[in-house]
Amino acid sequence: MKHFVIYFLFLLSFNLSFAQINDTISAQQNFNPVSDTLLSGKSKKYDVDTTVFAEAKDSIFFKIKEKKMFIYGSGNLKYKQTEIKSGVIEIDFDKSNIDAHGIKNDSLNQYFETPVLAEAGEIYKGNRMKYNFKTQQGIISFAQTEQEGSKYTGQKIKKVDKDVYFIADGIYTTCEDSIPHYYFYSPKMKVIHKEQIVAEWIFLYFGGVPFPIPLPFAVFPIESGRRSGIIPPVFGDDATYGTYFSRFGYFWAINDFMDVNFTGDFYTRGSYRINSLFRYAKRYEYNGNLDGSYGSFVIGELGDPNRSESNDWRIRWNHNQTLTPTMRFDAKLEFLSNNQITRNISDINDLLRNEAISNATLFKSWDESGNSMSINYNRRQVFQTNEVFEILPSINFTMSQKYPFRSGSGTSQSILETFGYSYSGAFENRRNRKDRDLKIRGGFNHQIRASLSPKIGYFNFQPSFDYQERWYNKRIERFSLPNFEGKDSIITNDVKEINFVRTFSFGISATTKFYGIFNPEALGVKSIRHTVIPSISYSFTPDFSKKGWGYFDYYTNQAGQQMKYNKFENEIFGGASSRESQAINFSVSNIFEMKTQSDPTDTTSKENKIQLLNLNANIGYDFTADSLKFSDLRLNYRTQIGNFFSFNGSSSFTMYDYEGNISRVNRFLYDVGKGLLRLTNFNFSISLTLSGEKLKSTQTQQTTRPTEEFGSTQDNRNIYQGLYYMSDPDFSIPWDISLNYYFNESRPTPNNINKSASISGSMNFNLTPAWKVSLTGSYDLQRKEFAAPVIRVSRDLDCWIMNFTWNPVGTFRGYMLEIRVKAPQLQDLKITKRDQFYEGR
Secondary structure, eight states: OOOOEEEEOOOTTSOOOOOOSOOSSOEEEEEOOSEEEOTTSOEEEOSOOSOEEEEESSEEEEETTTTEEEEEEEEEEEETTEEEEEEEEEEETTTTEEEEEOEEETTTTEEESOOEEEETTEEEEOSEEEEETTTTEEEEEEEEEEETTEEEEEEEEEEOSSSEEEEEEEEEEOOOSSSOSEEEEEEEEEEETTTEEEEEEEEEEETTEEOSSOEEEEEEEOOOSOOOEEEOOEEEEETTTEEEEEEEEEEEEEETTEEEEEEEEEETTSOEEEEEEEEEEETTTEEEEEEEEEEEEEESOTTOTTOEEEEEEEEEEEEEEEEETTEEEEEEEEEEOTTHHHHOOOSGGGGGOOEEEEEEEEEEEOTTTOOEEEEEEEEEEETTTOEEEEEEEEEEEEEEEEOTTOOOOSSOOOTGGGOEEEEEEEEEEEEEEETTEEEEEEEEEEEEEEEOOOEETTEEEEEEEEEEEEEEEEEEEEEEEEOTTSSEEEEEEEEEEEEEEEEEEEEEEEEOOEEEEEOOOBTTEEEEEEEEEEEEEEEEEOOTTSTTTOOEEEEEOTTSOEEEEETTTTSTTOOOOSSOEEEEEEEEEEEEEEEEOOOTTOTTOOOOEEEEEEEEEEEEEETTOSSOOBOOEEEEEEEEETTTEEEEEEEEEESBOOBTTBSOOSOBTGGGTSOSOEEEEEEEEEEEEEEOOOOOOSSSOOOOOOOOOOTTOSOOSOTTOOTTOOOOOOTTSOEEEEEEEEEEEEEEETTEEEEEEEEEEEEEEEEETTEEEEEEEEEETTTTEEEEEEEEEEEEETTEEEEEEEEOSSTEEEEEEEEEESSGGGTTOEEEEEEEEEOOO
16 A cells, blocks of 8 residues: 655646546645745735645545645545545635535445544534535534534534534434434524524424424523523422422523522412522632522411411521631631521431531631631521520630740750740630520630650650639629528629639650560561550649639538639639649550561562551549549540441440449449459440442443532532432442441449440442442431431433432431433433421421
């Protein structure tokens, strides 16, 4: 096979006629008809302003006088961003026209090597194509093309400019099959590139069968990303509020940085709700959203004795902003009426929460000094009691550890160079409100810590001194009055005055570390290391309840006894300690690690380090306690095996005996022959996560529910999600399981044992490559009841997906059946059936 390249330049002054350039199987041609150079020296400009590449397996002909070129046999023509492939291509450079068609096989009565036009990423196919590369206009017969996952075909496609097409007898679908499962047919279609398809008299076909009632007109969006438009409604029935017309509204993409939607829900029994979500974002600077809703809900018919009406509202604001490289502002605020959460569920997680928490923080740090400051607002609203707890504001300043005597050179340090100090300060103003009762408390708290950290031999010592000073504008006074039974009635009043509470403590600790290594060199295990970190510490705190400090006061009860009380016990940072404390604490940390052997036959194999177990134990002894000087022995243990198994647990043991319902009396178990320790609490949790390998078959693929992505907004949920919303299943994973088991046993006394156990998790498995079952929820093993279980069955219908979601028990039991198109641009083409049985929260 011969293959050669001829470079040709049009010379229109030559009166030449070229015969066939090449009659071999393959021919290829480059030419640049930018200008015709005449013998007189004059030049004439033509519309073809760059090199045209032509290639054929059969032959290429030129007609110089007529300025035409003919390409035969798997022709390929490239000009700028346009490429045409066809069995026969005819080019008229004078008129800038291209005529391409396939090669007919008379015996089969079929056309082969039919034209394919590729232009700026768009691909068009047809039996015959006429195209003007100057105006970019053309006509394609029996054509088809695809844009952004949408495919349309027609008897003829006429391209009037680079962005607008007209289609006769057009078919539009997002199904990828050669014979689509569904499609829209229209005798007239207009396509605006990367924007929309407009058509009149639309017939929807399912499996080749038309839906009997056509639409007079329709507009199909084919642009990617955000776009303004009407949000289609959802129809259904609600057992409490009647038939509903829900989610109808408008989405407005204001610009590249913000958008807003307005939606409404309307019920036939008189209830309604309006919602709006405003979102904004600017990359690398800020993002957030403001969500609001208001509703009026009616239960019962007119004249019913139990008829009730209520107005509910909610405002929610999320905001994240980087003001400077060292300053950041984050806010997550939610304000709502008390019964809003009980009626207007927009997320199944709302069923499991009993309060709304708001938080806003401005954080600033100084890199040079390592200091930082934060200003915080916090609000907690309890639904059942309608109590509101606010911290407005909370200001915290932290100064990093300073070493005033450190020279900064050399590795060895003197004891004085290890001296360091730090400071932290806080101001809080708390507001607690229940109904009309408002209580306000505020104060400052200053803490200074100074310490040394010398190393002597194998031990690290750390003597330390802590000073704390609290400023309050209130204190309490307490006195006793006789009640009607002649007994004490204790009266507590607030006294407004400036007070300072100054306390201090000091301590010392010592820590060391040693190792033990075992090298089995068997079963793939190279070595096992045991690290032991023992620690001992001593602390001393004076008794600040003595009269000389002035932090405690006395009142006389009806029996004439002097009763001591803390004047600052109601303040936010508390008062001084009421007794002297001298305590010593012991702790031991044990870390067990394993190193696996590398495969000697594999040069890429590496040794792996696995942490087998972390086991920590601690116990304390208080020298100044009048009884029960030993604290409980506490054990903590955890292990992690890869990413699929984890185990965490803790246990508490006491040395003391019990008496009746008294869990601890000042008598050692050992002294009464009951052993050394008694278990008082035990709990553990196990987490297991397993999944099968992804299927490599192309028959099933992961489907993603369409969501409106907007910048880097942190809220990743679908803005229209409801109680039954769940992300679409991944059919390419045959199965996965996530299980969590929790167990707790409390033993104040051996005769008083309280147990709780629950199991929760999720399980997904494919019945077939196109059927998937998902189970989520939790089960209380003690009460023998489920909490918010959800069962979902999904069917992959190629270009459609079916989800059946069922909440079998609970307050909001019910189901939803949905069959919809996967394509994002047609996400509202769906069939939905939902039923919900509201029983009250």
